[in-house]
Amino acid sequence: MLLRKGEVDTEHQGLGCTPQAAAKADSAPPVTIKRHWEDTMRNRMHCFALACFALAGVMALSVATAATAWAQKAGGILKIQHMDTPPSASIHEEATVSTAVPFMSVFNNLVMFDQNVGKNSFESIVPDLATSWSWSGDGTKLAFKLRQGVKWHDGKPFTAKDVQCTFEMLLGTDKLRRNPRQAWYGNVEKVTADGEFDATFHLKAPQPSLLALLSSGYTPIYSCHVPVADMRRHPIGTGPFKFVEFKMKESIKLAKNPDYWKPGRPYLDGIEFTIIPDRSTRMLSFVAGKFDMTFPTDVTVPLLKNLKKDAPQAQCTMRATGVATNLIVNRDLPPFDNPKIRRAMALTLDRQEFITILSEGESTMGGAMLAPPDGVWGLPPERLKTIIGYGDVEKSREEGRALMREAGYGPDKRMKLKVSTRNIATFRDPATILLDHLRHIYIDSELEIIDTAVYYNRVFKKDYAVALNLSGSAVDDPDVTFFEGYACGSLRNYNNYCDPEMTKLFEAQSREVDQKKRIQMVWDIDAKLQEDIARPIISNGRAAGCWQPYVKNVTIHTNSIYNGWRFEDVWLDR
Secondary structure, three states, X not given: OOEEEOOOOOOOHHHOOOHHHHHOOOOOOOOOHHHHHHHHHHHHHHHHHHHHHHHOOXXXXXXXXXXXXXXXXXXXXXXXXXXXXXXXXXXXXXXXHHXXXXXXXXXXXXXXXXOOOOOOOHHHXXXXXXXXXXXXXXXXXXXXXXXXXXXXXXXOEOOHHHXXXXXXXXXXXXXXXXXXXXXXXXXXXXXXXXXXXXXXXXXXXXXXXXXXHHOOOOOOOOOOOOOHHHHOOOOOOOOXXXXXXXXXXXXXXXXXXXXXOOOOOOOOOEEEEEEOOOHHHHHHHHHOOOOOEOOOOOEOHHHHHHHHHHOOOOEEEEEEEEEEEEEEEOOOOOOOOOHHHHHHHHHOOOHHHHHHHHHOOOOXXXXXXXXXOOOOOOOOHHHHOOOOOOOOHHHHHHHHHHHHHHOOOEOOEOEEEEEEEEOOHHHHHHHHHHHHHHHOOOEEEEEEEEOHHHHHHHHHOOOOOEEEEEEEOOOOOHHHHHHHHHOOOOOOOOOOOOOHHHHHHHHHHHHOOOHHHHHHHHHHHHHHHHHOOOOOEEEXXXXXXXXXXXXXXXXXXXXXXXXXXXXXXXXXXX
16 A cells, blocks of 8 residues: 655645644654554645635635735845855755755755744655655655656756665765765665656665655755766755855855746845854844844854844744754774763763853753754653763762773873864853863863864864764754764764664664654663763753844744755745
8 A cells, every 4th residue: 555645735825724734743743654644634634624614705815815925025135144154065965054054945855844834843744846755555665756847057857867866876985075964864775766757765674754854954856967076166956046156254145046946936036145253243243234134043042132132123033953062072082982081071061051051041951862842752851860960960070080080080180181163152152161061070171173164074084082062963853863973884973982782773763653662762772872971962952043024934943953944935025
């Protein structure tokens, strides 16, 4: 039996029959394949009934509908701040929101998270370059019907071969300069082009989460005919905006794609990102009205309070980012190959102090998965309290000092250390707190501040000793977090944690279609990762993005900072 999901009903969105309204996407947990299909059909029938009822009052609604449509104005350049220079424009080769935000709108995915729904979930997945998709009965084949008439920005036609080329590139070992998310697709055996507009994913075992992974802003479709090297500085996509210019340390400019396959989109004539390294300067320039939007993860809890006083008209969304502040330690580099030292470093962390100082108490403690209530899979608070380092700080630090003495350090023989971090405020600020915490276990440290492009090159290559890092999960799903951050050999497993038995557990939870069973498996895995000091998690972050009131139809996703930057529905009321 095939389990099908077709195109989104856009005709009746004004009647409350959007996928998000029908399925209550903001609160819906991930679902099994069967339930996903059944719920979709049930919701469509409900929406159809509502639409029929609404036709009786069509004359009354027509005036309001026309007014809404005509209110959207075409034209204008959206001016957005950027915090630093992206390493490149090639989304598939980078692992930072600095690349995802400015370049997601150049591309399309097969499917995507609805850009107008605040919380990513299975129920908010909508068609993009695919018009429909279907699972085989055994859950090992995912087939897509593709949109016809789509053109790349250079005029060449989009076909199923482009889908095949994209995933051959991601599944391969030598086609990308680096492949940060190759671990996402370890269960994909191959992707075939079964016709000009038909593509099928062949899986080694069932993987219900695959559709969510394909919906991320990190999963655009690349063309067969454009070399990957060209995508780094002059990307060509099928998206609503075409690449114009990328000046290092200055700006990124995009222009409206006049041949975009969605009629009437985008509304904007273009988008300009201006790179301003200093956050204080960014905030002052936004308040002064020189920019339409802040960088969407730039505004901290304290800064939001100030901004609201100085620019009370600003529209802002404070939300969980899906990004965890964490400590990474190169466990292959002496003396950090000694597990006693790594454990001591985890024990000295005062997580509540980080949260109080940086977010005035609004960030949350958690494990590898995004903590509830923002996340679906995170460890519950009562279980988190039982894990190493999450209890009495002074007691933990005394245990840490004892471990350091066993390793040969003490008050008269203190370790000297450079702590590396990225040269943006969201990394530097917690790194400064970390230096003070390390002092409690006989480690005297100083910061090594590294520009973004160099920082990621170094952590990918394990060319560091200790670093204060931020790791974001593009999708709130264990298949993203576990395989990308903790699986043996993953490029983003920055500290080379490797336990083959844990990898088997990652694979087992990925295959599990029963939600209750899977979440228990995920909690057990997460707790074990924390006990193993795999990558000590300090906190789950919160941040705001702000925009001027004349910028319309902005939706900032509340559980990921990587998936909501298509900008095709945004317009300027001025």
